[in-house]
Amino acid sequence: MKEFWTALVLAGVSFVVPWTAQAEPVKIAIIETLSGGQAPVGKMFLTAINYALIKLKDEKVWPDGIVVLEYDNQGGPSEAADKVKAAINDGAHIIIQGASSAIGGQITEDVRKHNLRNPGKEVIYFNVGAEAMEFTGSKCHFYHFRWNGNAEIRLRALLTAMKDTKTLGTRVYVIGQNYSWGHDVERLVKEYAKFGNYTVVGDVIHDVNKIQDFAPYVAQIKEANPDTVITGNWSSDLLLLMKAAGDSGLRVRFATYWMDQPGNVANAGATAIGHFNVSSFYPEANGEATAKFADDFKAKTGQYPVFIQGHTVHGIWGLGEGLKKVRPGPDGKLDVKQLAFAMETVRVNTSMGEVAMRKEDHQALLPLVVATVSKDAKYKVDGTDMGFKPVRLISGKDAAGPVQSSCKMERPGA
Amino acid sequence: MEFVLVSVLNGAVHGLLLFMVSAGLTLIFGMMGVLNFAHAWFYMLGAYIGFTLTRAVGFWAGLIAAPLIVGLCGALVERYMLRRVHRYGHTHELLLTFGLAFIIEELIKLFYGDFPVNYAMPAYMKFTAFTVYETNYPFYRLFMGGVALVMFAVLYVLLTRTRVGIIVRAATYRPVMVEALGHNLPRVFMSVFATGAALAGLAGAVAGAFFPTGPSMAVDFGTLVFVVVVVGGLGSLEGALVASLMIGLFISFSAGLNWSLADFLAAVGLGGWAREVGGLLTLRLSTVAASMPFLLMLLVLLIRPAGLFGERQ
Numbered sequence: 001m002k003e004f005w006t007a008l009v010l011a012g013v014s015f016v017v018p019w020t021a022q023a024e025p026v027k028i029a030i031i032e033t034l035s036g037g038q039a040p041v042g043k044m045f046l047t048a049i050n051y052a053l054i055k056l057k058d059e060k061v062w063p064d065g066i067v068v069l070e071y072d073n074q075g076g077p078s079e080a081a082d083k084v085k086a087a088i089n090d091g092a093h094i095i096i097q098g099a100s101s102a103i104g105g106q107i108t109e110d111v112r113k114h115n116l117r118n119p120g121k122e123v124i125y126f127n128v129g130a131e132a133m134e135f136t137g138s139k140c141h142f143y144h145f146r147w148n149g150n151a152e153i154r155l156r157a158l159l160t161a162m163k164d165t166k167t168l169g170t171r172v173y174v175i176g177q178n179y180s181w182g183h184d185v186e187r188l189v190k191e192y193a194k195f196g197n198y199t200v201v202g203d204v205i206h207d208v209n210k211i212q213d214f215a216p217y218v219a220q221i222k223e224a225n226p227d228t229v230i231t232g233n234w235s236s237d238l239l240l241l242m243k244a245a246g247d248s249g250l251r252v253r254f255a256t257y258w259m260d261q262p263g264n265v266a267n268a269g270a271t272a273i274g275h276f277n278v279s280s281f282y283p284e285a286n287g288e289a290t291a292k293f294a295d296d297f298k299a300k301t302g303q304y305p306v307f308i309q310g311h312t313v314h315g316i317w318g319l320g321e322g323l324k325k326v327r328p329g330p331d332g333k334l335d336v337k338q339l340a341f342a343m344e345t346v347r348v349n350t351s352m353g354e355v356a357m358r359k360e361d362h363q364a365l366l367p368l369v370v371a372t373v374s375k376d377a378k379y380k381v382d383g384t385d386m387g388f389k390p391v392r393l394i395s396g397k398d399a400a401g402p403v404q405s406s407c408k409m410e411r412p413g414a
Numbered sequence: 415m416e417f418v419l420v421s422v423l424n425g426a427v428h429g430l431l432l433f434m435v436s437a438g439l440t441l442i443f444g445m446m447g448v449l450n451f452a453h454a455w456f457y458m459l460g461a462y463i464g465f466t467l468t469r470a471v472g473f474w475a476g477l478i479a480a481p482l483i484v485g486l487c488g489a490l491v492e493r494y495m496l497r498r499v500h501r502y503g504h505t506h507e508l509l510l511t512f513g514l515a516f517i518i519e520e521l522i523k524l525f526y527g528d529f530p531v532n533y534a535m536p537a538y539m540k541f542t543a544f545t546v547y548e549t550n551y552p553f554y555r556l557f558m559g560g561v562a563l564v565m566f567a568v569l570y571v572l573l574t575r576t577r578v579g580i581i582v583r584a585a586t587y588r589p590v591m592v593e594a595l596g597h598n599l600p601r602v603f604m605s606v607f608a609t610g611a612a613l614a615g616l617a618g619a620v621a622g623a624f625f626p627t628g629p630s631m632a633v634d635f636g637t638l639v640f641v642v643v644v645v646g647g648l649g650s651l652e653g654a655l656v657a658s659l660m661i662g663l664f665i666s667f668s669a670g671l672n673w674s675l676a677d678f679l680a681a682v683g684l685g686g687w688a689r690e691v692g693g694l695l696t697l698r699l700s701t702v703a704a705s706m707p708f709l710l711m712l713l714v715l716l717i718r719p720a721g722l723f724g725e726r727q
Contacts, residue, residue, distance in 0.1 A: 037630045040528030178701050206669070207704035212431075212625060212634060213662075215424040216669035219417070220700070222549060236634065239530065239626050249542065249550030263529030267626045382532070 023332035025065040029087035031097045034072040045098040048309035052316030061323040077106035084110045098129025101181050112141045122336040128312045132180040136361040140407040145362045147315025151184035152401035158255050158278045159196040161370035161392035169227020172198045177208040185232035214244035234258035246271030261307050266382035272373040281310020283379045285369040285390045289351035314350045321346045360403045365396030416547040421666045427555045429662025430562035436642040438613035444649025445606045451511040455518040456611045458632040460484045460618025465533035473536045480619035481612040488611025492604045530628030641707045645714045647724020661707045669703035
């Protein structure tokens with residue numbers, strides 16, 4: 001009889017406990033550019049994040065579910081800073097952002113300072129697109145995780161693939177945009193001269209998205225007479241550069257970071273054929289596996305994953321793996337510090353291969369694919385007869401550069 | 415020599431293109447006193463209409479219809495929007511066109527999507543006009559320059575040599591008298607605004623096939639056309655032409671020059687020190703080429719506040 005009463009009391013308590021402990025869902029704040037000129041890119045991130053979250057919700061990686069909050073950073077660091085404050089006030093545990101290193105730079109600093117000043121109320125910055133080197137270098141900190149490539153990783157992949165296929169040549173020109181990203185690419189191309197066995201025959205840095213006529217720059221490139229032009233340019237700066245080069249009859253190969261941004265191939269037309277691009281995903285990159293992933297993505301979002309969407313999905317899946325490793329504390333809440341420790345060693349199996357977080361600098365080692373624009377590609381882009389034909393699939397380990405010595409990460413006591 | 419020739423060719427055509435886009439703006443301001451913020455968005459509208467019609471009927475039809483349609487839009491904007499706020503002054507006109515710019519951009523995104531569209535010139539126009547020092551010079555660049563020059567000539571003759579021009583110019587200075595002489599002043603203003611918009615539409619249809627036609631094309635040009643108009647003198651057509659050419663050449667030459675302050679200091683033996691300091695001293699001219707127009711504007715405003723050809727008002 002006594003046991004019966006104990007059981008009854010226990011049963012009652014077990015009903016009551018969740019109510020008193022207030023179990024809490026994980027709150028994810030997406031702070032993207034959802035208005036203005038760069039909004040299309042922000043929306044692409046959003047599509048990929050929401051697609052990836054379907055899996056996390058299906059797998060119930062967190063007992064009390066996941067709540068997504070969306071904020072518009074309006075394309076500027078100052079608005080992003082306001083939105084970080086708003087997100088933290090709304091109880092966000094994880095802040096996700098991708099488009100633009102300038103905005104990401106603001107967010108990573110804000111998050112670092114917030115965590116210093118508010119121990120016990122930490123937030124994580126989940127970087128899915130900002131690729132400047134400083135994020136995992138001088139600005140690296142314990143609560144930042146980068147799931148995309150960076151200037152160095154992508155360059156290694158490009159050089160490896162182009163060297164393998166003997167398409168690189170020995171004379172390289174580098175052209176870039178005048179901010180942290182463009183400067184990174186320029187510096188690295190010079191540093192990797194030995195690795196790629198080439199000489200840098202010229203370099204130029206220009207204003208970001210302000211130049212309509214690239215003909216003068218093409219004239220400079222022509223004078224230097226390179227085999228390959230490497231550029232980290234994106235959006236109209238890339239498009240105008242390629243078009244101007246095509247129009248002037250310049251015979252060079254472009255090796256780019258962002259040619260697969262929608263609209264580029266359509267707009268450049270036949271000029272784009274034969275140029276190289278490095279990306280985190282192409283449907284043809286890894287046979288059946290990547291094709292299957294691409295089809296599923298298309299079934300749920302209406303488009304094949306392109307541009308930055310591959311690694312964004314993989315990164316959010318990584319978050320799912322991390323969340324699986326931590327359980328709600330006695331108060332039913334997520335301990336963000338524990339999650340950050342768990343995230344340090346997360347591995348995700350993807351259609352492209354394994355994506356693994358590197359503990360030392362929180363840079364994901366992700367497989368990359370180098371492809372060339374061709375009419376033989378199975379998946380055409382932009383409604384043209386051209387697509388990206390993979391040349392080499394490069395594993396995360398091979399693409400990864402060394403940990404930057406400027407990263408001095410301070411780990412909190414567990 | 416090669417550098418000078420290629421830079422002049424590139425800069426002049428880019429300048430003429432700038433003129434094409436800003437001619438309508440300066441016309442509208444000069445004749446009506448309305449600062450049309452949405453001007454670059456009319457340019458974008460022209461490009462998208464050109465793109466649509468090229469697919470449906472053909473490139474040349476698009477080139478002719480785009481300015482007409484954009485002009486019609488301009489007329490409607492003047493008749494049903496601007497005229498109502500005219501009596502509240504410049505601020506209201508500016509705010510109205512500012513809002514209009516947003517609406518045009520969002521509407522275009524709604525119909526054509528967020529990314530650049532594939533607006534291309536017909537294949538038979540895609541050939542090399544001539545070759546200078548092994549650099550191909552595309553025919554289409556010459557075509558764009560030619561259209562700009564014809565546009566200037568027609569406008570100039572229209573304004574200075576015809577009866578219509580006399581009425582329009584008179585309406586700027588003595589509107590009451592012109593009205594008293596029996597001319598329909600509101601209609602004159604409406605047609606001026608429509609013409610200005612049509613010019614932007616034509617520029618869009620011509621240049622959109624060469625440069626990318628996308629949702630950001632208006633923003634890219636938006637500030638530059640104002641620089642052209644300010645440098646040339648508000649309302650002066652000749653001023654706009656000269657300013658456009660200057661800006662085009664300025665950008666083209668500075669983009670090709672890798673000079674930095676450190677190079678000048680090196681001449682007096684301070685090169686090593688300058689390179690160590692870095693920052694502004696090693697910044698190359700080619701890096702800030704796109705900022706040159708703004709430097710030019712600053713200088714002009716300091717020396718001749720009314721602009722190169724502007725009249726002091």
